Amino acid sequence: DAGVIQSPRHEVTEMGQEVTLRCKPISGHDYLFWYRQTMMRGLELLIYFNNNVPIDDSGMPEDRFSAKMPNASFSTLKIQPSEPRDSAVYFCASSLYGTEMNYGYTFGSGTRLTVV
Amino acid sequence: GENVEQHPSTLSVQEGDSAVIKCTYSDSASNYFPWYKQELGKGPQLIIDIRSNVGEKKDQRIAVTLNKTAKHFSLHITETQPEDSAVYFCAASMGSGGGADGLTFGKGTHLIIQP
Numbered sequence: 001d002a003g004v005i006q007s008p009r010h011e012v013t014e015m016g017q018e019v020t021l022r023c024k025p026i027s028g029h030d031y032l033f034w035y036r037q038t039m040m041r042g043l044e045l046l047i048y049f050n051n052n053v054p055i056d057d058s059g060m061p062e063d064r065f066s067a068k069m070p071n072a073s074f075s076t077l078k079i080q081p082s083e084p085r086d087s088a089v090y091f092c093a094s095s096l097y098g099t100e101m102n103y104g105y106t107f108g109s110g111t112r113l114t115v116v
Numbered sequence: 117g118e119n120v121e122q123h124p125s126t127l128s129v130q131e132g133d134s135a136v137i138k139c140t141y142s143d144s145a146s147n148y149f150p151w152y153k154q155e156l157g158k159g160p161q162l163i164i165d166i167r168s169n170v171g172e173k174k175d176q177r178i179a180v181t182l183n184k185t186a187k188h189f190s191l192h193i194t195e196t197q198p199e200d201s202a203v204y205f206c207a208a209s210m211g212s213g214g215g216a217d218g219l220t221f222g223k224g225t226h227l228i229i230q231p
Binding site: 107109 | 150152157159160162165218219220222223224
């Protein structure tokens with residue numbers, strides 16, 4: 001398996017523009033998580049899905065952030081409009097719950113977002 | 117919600133020596149405690165984990181201990197090597213592992229192995 005795939009790896013955008021981050025989880029995993037990483041706040045959970053259904057979005061900072069998972073192999077995180085304080089590395093992770101084989105998360109390589 | 121504190125923020129050790137990173141958690145309901153290693157430009161990678169029904173777990177040079185009463189857990193790396201240099205994160209969850217609940221992470225420890 002190619003692991004969790006995120007795109008793009010880097011995104012530079014102007015304040016006010018819409019940004020869409022993409023994630024392809026590991027095939028067969030039933031949980032998908034979006035995290036944001038900054039120096040000040042570390043790794044913060046934004047939202048997570050179970051079987052494509054959003055379970056907890058309490059970490060989404062504002063209404064400007066939205067996430068979708070239309071099917072088991074694809075998820076998006078959208079910021080509209082973007083602001084400079086949204087600059088961070090955004091990680092997607094997936095996991096398979098309830099087996100002895102794999103409890104831990106597998107993270108993607110992240111998307112480094114810079115809003116200027 | 118859960119709060120995870122991690123210390124130290126930076127740790128420098130001589131190659132071959134041991135390194136210990138400590139974390140505390142706030143929610144006694146947490147029952148799963150993984151450790152992740154993050155190298156520059158990459159996502160965190162799971163290196164070892166422990167569940168609340170176990171006090172200690174070891175995998176080659178890496179070991180983790182858990183004290184449920186005191187609500188703290190530690191990562192021990194013995195015979196450190198240059199490739200151990202990275203940022204290490206502890207985390208806690210009320211799920212049985214990757215599911216049922218999101219992980220709450222500590223702020224990370226930058227481990228530097230001096231040659």
